[in-house]
Amino acid sequence: MRMELKECAAIAISTRGTVDQHVIQGITKDSRESLPNALYVPIKGDRFDGHRFVLQAMENGAIASLWAEGTPIPSDLPADFPLIIVRDTIEALQQLAKLYLNKVKPVVIGVTGSNGKTSTKDMIEAVVATTFKTHKTQGNYNNHIGLPLTILSMDEGTEVIILEMGMNHFGEISLLSKLAQPDLAIITNIGESHIEFLGSREGIAQAKLEIKDGLKESGLLILDGDEPLLQHVKATNVLSCGYGEENTMTIVDQQGDENGFSFGIEGEGTTYYLPMLGTHNVKNATYAIAVGHYLNIEDSAINEGLKHLKMTGMRLEKYEGLHGSLLINDAYNASPTSMKAAISAIKELKNYERKVVVLGDMYELGPDEEAMHRSVAQSISEPITDVIVIGEKGRWIGEEVKKLQKPINVSLFSVKEDAKDAILASLSDQTVVLFKASRGLALETIITGFKKDIQEAGK
Structure with missing residues (x-):
């Protein structure tokens, strides 16, 4: 990332220290991380308070910090060390992510679902990176803190960003979607993950559909067309993928072995190859193909991306x-x-x-x-x-x-x-x-x- 500190100051209640003539080139919530020219984001939890470690962050390269209003400032923090004083550091982090998205203006792809989010994200990256400069969620940075950190870690030249969106409770996907304002939103499936908090599979479907809340007016929703709990979602900007003939993209001619699957899409002439186990991953691959079509990527490039797919670990x-x-x-x-x-x-x-x-x-x-x-x-x-x-x-x-x-x-x-x-x-x-x-x-x-x-x- 690259942002002038005075741009960050636009979200502040007030500032302390010198905010001019500084350029932020990274962002961190971990004071132990060595990151030159970084903005430190102190997170306050039930059992810890990141504000206590601002001096350590400064020693490791931070040149400024967000700061929650009313939190005592350490007496040994240099007077000229810039503090961006805000009401809540997590909300401020989210606001900064919005500012940076509007500055870089990449195509935004949001991915949610009970299962297959990470696999689908990896497949989309493999396809999109054949043609565009791409950035994606790393690890499990898919919540209200991780997603803005992912946005703020992208390079200025990023053309497409792929954001995984996770949740445990109602309202969480809605917040992430409104923050990211995706051009493309993908729901991989509806399972039972977090049913303890959402009550039923119907509740899970409702929570996943919150990804529509921030979808741009011209955006496209791509979903699992074989899932009965999603079949009521009909609109001109909805594209369904799966094995059923009623889908927008129907998987056909599937053949596989221990090395992967070849398959086609009804009405297309291309045979795709996915070097992964599992019929469910073929469906995940169709989401990536749909994204490729939306971005006008050639079928040959889509296929090349899938063939050289690098998956996050522990997925088959x-x-x-x-x-x-x-x-x-x-x-x-x-x-x-x-x-x-x-x-x-x-x-x-x-x-x-x-x-x-x-x-x-x-x-x-x-x-x-x-x-x-x-x-x-x-x-x-x-x-x-x-x-x-x-x-x-x-x-x-x-x-x-x-x-x-x-x-x-x-x-x-x-x-x-x-x-x-x-x-x-x-x-x-x-x-x-x-x-x-x-x-x-x-x-x-x-x-x-x-x-x-x-x-x-x-x-």
């Missing part, structure tokens, strides 16, 4: 396991919808006789969490051969598979460390293993251990 990520096995790390997070989709992706693999799913607890599912865990068992059928479940909640999945008397080996473990031997016993060159659970369980550490075993075996 493949590793070679012991004895030539294939390990699939989809352990970043989980909901019933995403877990069922990942299981389906493993079922689609043709070259493995033994298909093992290692599943664990899913969180934030509310009072119906047991029923939602048990519902996953309906997706576990042949050619799945083994189910290894971990955790108190994950146990419900295994119990339900047993109850349904499916011809599948079921093993139940309280903690992931105890599951390692059972997983090891299944590994051969005919075995594929999926790892899937909520973030809190960190199932990927099992894979990390196996990778160390491979390294030791190779010595």
Whole structure:
């Protein structure tokens, strides 16, 4: 980023120190971060107050700071160190992001959904970056603090910015959408994530549709046309993607293996290729293709972008396991919808006789969490051969598979460390293993251990 400090001062109640002749070239909320010529944003939480660390921020390169009105100023802070005094530093951060968006004027793409936000964001970037200078949300910077920080970290020459929008409660997506004012808004799907706070899938759909609140008048809404809870959303500026014939973009001629999928779009002559597992990711790719069409990117460039896609980690990520096995790390997070989709992706693999799913607890599912865990068992059928479940909640999945008397080996473990031997016993060159659970369980550490075993075996 690049902003003159006096531009930032436009949002201030008042200022302290010298605000002229300074140029901000970065922004940080972490006083420990070394960032020359940065604006420091002190965030005040229930258990901490970033204002206490302004001197550390200054030592690490900050040349100015936002400052909440009424907060005592440290006596040893130099008198000429610029403070932009505001009512609330988070609101001020959001206002600065708006100012910077209006200055740079990129095409803004907002992405939300219960599952697949990050994968879709990565696919859109892969397509758009073939033609435009592109910036996207990094990591989980997708909330009321992370999104403005993402905006303020983009280069002045950015032509397209891709903003992931997450939420736990009603009103949060609306705030982000109004802040970003997207030209394109995408809803990947409606699942069960955060149903504890939103009450029902209908509530989740309502919350996700808040992305329309800030959509520019000339903007386009792209959504999952196969989702019944979104099928009432009809307008000239709505484009639906999916497998149903009623969609604006209907997926056809899909073929796949363990390396990815080829597919087409009804009415087009192009065959696209996606180097990823999972039919659900083909639908995510159609959102990226729709964005490419909106931006008048050539089909050949869209295809080239998808072919060279670089995904954020732990999204159906493949590793070679012991004895030539294939390990699939989809352990970043989980909901019933995403877990069922990942299981389906493993079922689609043709070259493995033994298909093992290692599943664990899913969180934030509310009072119906047991029923939602048990519902996953309906997706576990042949050619799945083994189910290894971990955790108190994950146990419900295994119990339900047993109850349904499916011809599948079921093993139940309280903690992931105890599951390692059972997983090891299944590994051969005919075995594929999926790892899937909520973030809190960190199932990927099992894979990390196996990778160390491979390294030791190779010595």
